[in-house]
Amino acid sequence: MAECKECYSAHSRITPLLEPRNCLENHTQYICGTCGRCICIDRDEKRGVQRWNFPFKTLETAKLYLRTADASMKKPCGIYEITDKNGRRSYKIFSDCEALTAYLAKNRDKRCETKAPLYQRETYEEMPDTQIRRLTQQEVEQYLLEQQKNNGY
Numbered sequence: 001m002a003e004c005k006e007c008y009s010a011h012s013r014i015t016p017l018l019e020p021r022n023c024l025e026n027h028t029q030y031i032c033g034t035c036g037r038c039i040c041i042d043r044d045e046k047r048g049v050q051r052w053n054f055p056f057k058t059l060e061t062a063k064l065y066l067r068t069a070d071a072s073m074k075k076p077c078g079i080y081e082i083t084d085k086n087g088r089r090s091y092k093i094f095s096d097c098e099a100l101t102a103y104l105a106k107n108r109d110k111r112c113e114t115k116a117p118l119y120q121r122e123t124y125e126e127m128p129d130t131q132i133r134r135l136t137q138q139e140v141e142q143y144l145l146e147q148q149k150n151n152g153y
């Protein structure tokens with residue numbers, strides 16, 4: 001299966017990964033206009049962060065959310081590998097190297113060996129059919145059915 005040119009994943013129903021019903025019912029979604037994949041783009045008003053600002057356990061998972069970062073920042077963002085003081089790795093999306101540097105300055109126990117993104121799209125392309133909104137209850141049920149049927153893929 002080919003990667004979706006809009007949301008960069010070959011698996012059009014793989015997200016949400018955790019508690020899909022809760023996410024689809026309660027969070028604003030980036031709805032891919034090309035493959036229909038829903039990606040959580042909700043903003044936590046208290047902390048002022050979106051889902052894509054959180055650290056991911058794997059590069060692959062971070063890639064599933066990269067489109068929402070690119071769409072929010074209107075530019076190709078990068079996925080960086082962060083190592084904590086115990087040597088544990090995580091993957092975090094930053095809009096650019098300066099955002100990474102600012103994060104490292106505030107989190108002295110974290111490091112980024114390469115200071116360069118492991119993954120980044122070459123360009124950011126706006127797509128005509130993208131929607132960013134809450135789903136209707138009917139859309140939630142339909143999406144969950146499709147997710148079960150395709151086993152997330």
Ligand SMILES: [Zn+2]
Pocket residue numbers: 016022023024027040041042051
């Ligand atoms: Zn969510």
Ligand SMILES: [Zn+2]
Pocket residue numbers: 004005006007008009032033034035036037
């Ligand atoms: Zn897509």
